[in-house]
Amino acid sequence: MNALLVSAILGVLLMLSSVFIKNRSYIHALALAGLATLFALNLAELNGWLLFEIDVKGMLRFDRYALVMNAIMLASLFFYLLLSGNAMEKVGPHYADYLALLFFICAGLFMVTGYASLLILFLGIEVISIPLYILTGSDKRNLKSNEAALKYFLLGSFSTGLLLLGIAFFYGARGNFTATVSVDPTVVGSSLQLAGLLLLLFAMSFKVSVAPFHFWTPDVYDGAPTVFTSFMATIVKVALFAAFVRLFEDTFSLQFSIWQPWVAGFVVITLLIGNLTAVFQQSVKRMLAYSSIAQAGFMLLAVYAINGDSKEGLLLYAASYSLATIGIFAVLTYMQDYAFEGFNGLAKKQPLVAASLAIFFLSLAGIPLTGGFLAKLFMIKAALAYQLWLAIVAVIMAVISVFYYFRVIQAMYFRDNTQSISPEFPKAFSILLLITALIVVLLGILPEAILGLLYF
């Protein structure tokens, strides 16, 4: 609640800041300071301290899980701004506006992690989506960016329609929008609620890019300015997953046996399509887009297996996946083009960057001693409580993911640079990247650092 309100205020502040502050680094600093404040306020709320005492009238509910998730997102966002702030300037002249939109999105993120009414969920999703449409198209001269924006907008609006139809059915069955479980027998078995459930499932699947509702993802991620792709693919996706879990854990827990097989099916299709398609990509950026679909398949296991393991796993996933992906995209913004060949021989020229990237990719692939491994471990463990075959499919797909993640590692470490140009990275950037990588490793060694927040 603290963070939600303050982030909106910060958004307004940054929106206006461009009028008063001409130096971009000050704006950047302001944004970072704002984020730090948000983070502090969020932690304060974790300890029970609220900035405003507001009667939310059952619209919002910030429980511990939501707050921890927010903390993770804010921390990721902090690293994101540190690593990619520079790249944001290259997109266009409206630096402060981009930041303002980011903070508005932030408010949306907090809405979807802490909603208690489907209305807030809907509003939150829209608060996230509408600025994202704009950020996707923010590279106005770039036709790919334009195209991505329109595709994202049209498909996103379409899915909003599905979401609303689902909510309408839900309302028809229940008479309210409260996102809690209903034990009313006329509600539990009603086909209206069932239809609403399925439509909500489709709409949420769309938002978190779960197959077969993922089609927008590769095109949009590819077309959007890299720095915003990074944001979309990580923090936003994580928040929406939190919302997804919350919706099906609370509201539809009694229909568990109905939707669980469908989610399992979606997991399989998502993993298959995401991983298999990623194998054949020629551009690292597009490969990452598909890989984010594949990772979504893994995160969907958290929905599938609503249990302690899966929720802990989602937290770890949020942290490790976000940090690793943010790091990779941050490096990508420095590259000439996004072909795999661009990474050839990077290890010899930029050992720190290469090592960090290697750790990020290892984490994404789920190699032990990285956060990504433990995250996957939790997910598989959670799934194993129900179905062995699903766990087996998941790990096989994790192995397939090695196919494409390791292409970059191979390029960096095992191939020689044949081109004369090689990307230059500022020293501070390299060190920051390494710190990010070390955090990813730390997550794999001491996950208690994050999971502890849930219980203490």
Place this chain on the structure above:
Amino acid sequence: MSISAILFWVLSVAALFSALMVVTSRNPIHSVIWLIVTFFAISGHYILLNAQFLAVVNIIVYAGAIMVLFLFVIMLMNLNKESEPARHRWLQLAGGVSGGALLLVLVAALKDTELKSQQSLLLEGHTGLIKTLGQELFSTYVIPFELSSILFLSAMVGAVLIGKKD
């Protein structure tokens, strides 16, 4: 057949027909016009359902503001002729069939649904009155109401950001 039933049928047929025309019109301008007709028909339904305020808002906001915006953009782009080439035949067919299938499936699924009240009693109650709505909006729904301001802010920033020529 009561007057309300007659009105219902008339409005329904009008809505469906005009909606179909939106989809099938070759000329974008016609589509816009038909959509406005649809909105009017829906507003009529709102009145039948005792949602007077929404009916009015629907006409002002949708039929008025939003559709004018559409019209304006279409005019701006000089799309006011039957310029759109037809889609691939089978794609159209597949689209129609899929949409139809969706309709059929949903209707079939919900055909026997247990509704809490079978009949909609027309012209009864005061739910749709502006006063009731206003009171509720600024008490229970004050949080979403305030939060939607963020939406507008960001939409505003975004529209400026995108629309500005630099």
Place this chain on the structure above:
Amino acid sequence: MVVLLLLLIPLIGACFLFLYKGDHRFVAAAALRLSIVSLLVMGASLFYWNTPEMLSFTAPWLTTLGSSLSLRMDGLGTILSLLTTTAYFILFWYLKGRTIERPAAFFAWLLLAQVGMLGVFLAMDSLLFYFFWELALIPMYFLASQWGGARRIPVTFKFFIYTFLGSVFMLIGILYLQSKTADHSFAIESIRRIRLTNEQQSWLFWLFFIAFAIKLPVFPFHTWQPDTYEESPTPVTSILSAVMVKMGILGLLRWLLPLFPIASYMWGDVVMSLAVAGIVYASFLAMQQVDLKRLIAYSSIAHIGLIAAGAFALNQMAYQGLLIQLFTHGINILGMWVLADIIERKTGTRSLDSLGGIAQHSPTLTIFFVIIALANIALPLTNAFVGEFLLFNGILATPSNYYWVFAVVGGLGIIFAAVYTLRMIRAIFYGQPSATSPAPISLATHEVGALVVIVGLILFFGIYPQPLIDMTAAFSKELFDQTDITSLFRKS
């Protein structure tokens, strides 16, 4: 505590070398010293620090998951740690004067791999085991891919992905077992207490077995191995082949057999058939190879087939032989790779067709080669004899109806081993000197030293193998008690 020390020494060394960008001489010397320290610590743990407190270490770690940093050195761990430290010492001594591109990274990766392998050998917690399992794999992959031959990238990638695929199945098995434990723990003691039905044992068996079969490798999961051995730089190949392969055997002995004894018996025939088929198959292929490294690679598959068959013989004799063989096979194959490396470096080729007549002018090298090659085919009074003797003896005593088939078909490997080994010796050393090796091959002092250590170990344990038997007797007894089929069936 000493087990932790064994892991920390190479770990610290690796970190230091990763950060240090120094000249070759310093790096090689530092690595050699580290390996000597490791070896000394290992020796001390054998003779002085062999109390249970010193040989085990437990610290809380990943407690929310039910895991802990639990290390213990039992008989199996002892012999494998001894092998690891010895092999590293020999290898680093051998590599002392060698110029390697980016030496610091090379040695650092090797040391990191040592951490992983020792961890696998000592871990008493299944999740920790899995961690180390992968930790050993990654450095090997980087080593092979960065310093390897022309086809290194696809070949080592296949190696990596194949092994990784196997290990994730094992991970599922581990997670399943953990979920069945009473205290939701990954510790081996807790897992042992689970009572599994035969059906559960059966599919868990395969989940684990595939991981180990690929690592070993057991026919027909072996195709990554010859390519990888060929393309890796030979020092890396030697570690892969001498030490890393033992991870798979350890997996069989510590995790597979004691946890799923009934399934091991049920599927024993299948596995042993694969194993002995692999012996013959690999021997046939070894006979056909013209590349020295590929030949040794296939011969290694044949040896591993025997070891795998021995593991499923489910009797104490086979276990005992296998445990000895762990050490002796490591030393012998290490010797083979060192020799292959010497020959390749000094003649510039490893094709049997273009080698020849080396014995004419380089008798010392020839003697080393012949001794190590003959040890490799388990001639009596070399170290491998006792191991293979007990192994075969155990295979003939396996509680299967086809015991004699396994013994006889596996025994064909003895004959074929002689065929390809002698062919190799003849092609490389006999006849007239070839164009590639007209001049005598001189060996540096440290190279001779390393080879002398190997030959010394071969002969010492060939004549007096009892220390190795004593080291592992308790473990083989315990393992047999856990997998004794007759008593298991009586119980159930």
Place this chain on the structure above:
Amino acid sequence: MQSSFQLAFLIPLLPLIGFLINGLGRNWLSKQWSGLIGAGTILGSFLISLFIFQAVKAGQGEVISYFDFIRMEGLRIPFAFQIDALSSLFLLIITGIGFLIHVYSISYMHEESSTSFARYFSYLNLFVFSMLLLVLGSNYVVLFIGWEGVGLCSYLLIGFWIKNQQYTKAANKAFIMNRIGDLAFLLAIFWLIIKTGSASFQEVFDFIQANQGTSKFSVTDITIVTLLLFIGATGKSAQLPLYTWLPDAMAGPTPVSALIHAATMVTAGIYMIARSNIIYSLAPLTLSIISWIGLATAFLAATIALRQYDIKKVLAYSTVSQLGFMFLALGSGAYIAAVFHVLTHAFFKALLFLGSGSVIHAMGGEQDIRKMGGLSGKLKITYATFLIGCLAIAGLPPLSGFFSKDAILLSAFLHQPLQYGIALFTAFLTAFYMFRLLFLTFHGSFRGTPEQQAHLHESPALMTIPLVILAILSVAGGWIGIPAVLLQDADWLGNFLAPVLGSTTHEVSHATEWLLMSLSVGGVLLTIGFAWFLFRHYRATESRGILRFFENKWYVDQLYDRVIVQPIFYLGRILKEWVEPRIIDALVNGVGKTVQLAGRQIRFLQSGQIGSYVLLMVMAMVVVLLVQFFIRK
């Protein structure tokens, strides 16, 4: 413990020390020193063996344990020596003849460089060490260690001239064929260990005698074990079907042929079976198989020897044939006769080989008897000793061969008259080809090149003295086992070996014995006359018919090549070229390829068209709704 037994460990140790000194110091030792060390250590062993022999003669044998080779729960294999009549006799043969051959070698190998000279002696010493280990071992494992050790040394010595790839090929062949037998031997040992829990002779024999026929050790077990042991013996002792390595082994230096391939190593199989006589006596089926295989080998090798032209090849086949006789004796249950023949054969065959070495030496390396002839004039000592050897092997009284062969024939007669007939015929063949060899080599006119003729000379004393000693032994060696029919209570050997091998008393009348003896002696004399008639003057003749078949060694090598070697080779080729890359690896790679291919295809779903995206989504929705509402209900 007998005090002299305490020295027993020195018997193998001395040659081992000799091996180490010669092996490690080969670059520094002069030829004199190498030879001295090589021969000296064997002499030392011989002297100790004599002591021990005396001690054994005086009393019982003993088992001396040194350390535990393998000690684990349920199995203990000590490194222990068994000293009894059998082993002490073999000790004498090995060290005695070994010493003579060492001495001979000093001269024979003098043309080698000092390094390879030392290498030669180190191999010889290692061989003697292994052979001693073989006969001293008190259990099958130590026996096996020596068994493999002699195989290894045989390999090293056959391929001694490493430049010649033909020779090294022969060495490989010898080693591999031996390994085939070794596998069977090993399996037998395993079987014994599994069934009896021990590998020590005494314990195994006690166990089997106590439990034979029961479920602990059934008749099948006995048959299997004895058969496997016998297969092991066929490898080492060059019996059918594993004999073909021995003629090829003639690639090694001639003294090596004398020592290894005539006097000692090849008799290891006989020793082993004699040692295990307690088990064999319980296995009549195996015994009969052994006798038939021995007989067949004897006959086959004799026929081949008829048409060979290489002096060493003839001797090699004769060795195979004589070994066949020994197995015939074993199979007939006449273990003492077999050991007796081992002893006498060691004398005269070593003599013959060394003699042939002397001839080859004189001929400058020529081994083809068609290019010799008339050497008796120049090589008088060699001729005389060679003649004695031929007479001995032909079995003419009172030379040693007569007594041992007679014992074998007698046992065969008692066992199975048909076998006796064939064995007798084979004995005639032996006389025939040996005298063919003698006549072609030493009689007639010289057929070599003039240079060779000029070069002809008698060998130096270091070579001829061993010849003479061996000739004396060949004459007198048989007198330790004179059958009762000729001289009462003169069968000293039988009495000596009886504690180990059991006494053999024949239930046969003296008249029959006389008949048999005269039959064989008369036949041999006739055969020698026939040979004299045929080969006094050599004429080059084209072999025809059956003789051509014999000359080509019954085409056995070709048969093995076609049936075993080539199929293995082609199978290997198929596996390498086809199965490995196209099936197994292709399956593995196929998975990867499938992934890639699937990726390539699936990505076309991503058409870039909003319409198709929405279409797919709607279709998915319709399917899910349809299934949920109308099928899963």
Place this chain on the structure above:
Amino acid sequence: MPINYYLFLAIALFSIGVVGVLTRRNAIIIFMCIELMLNAVNLLLVAFSKMHYNQAAAAAIPIANPGIDGQLFVFFIMVVAAAEVSVGLAIIVMLYRNIHSVDINFLNRLKH
């Protein structure tokens, strides 16, 4: 009127919107079809609102303003739709500026 009728009417309108999205190429028309879908939902919500009101009235459940939630939700949907339209049209105009077309078939730089 039976609420079912409203339900079917809304679904029909919604499906027509979907068909429009599927069959048209003009981005603006597609967007309009999406608006049609939203309106179908609005209609449905209002109908359900009425239904809940009736039910509460019939059962005399003491809730203040039964069924008002649905109508308020419609209000928010309109708010959102307005914001969406402003952004959406801005994007379409931007695209038109660059490629002088609003035909979505020309949007295929990003694929596979």
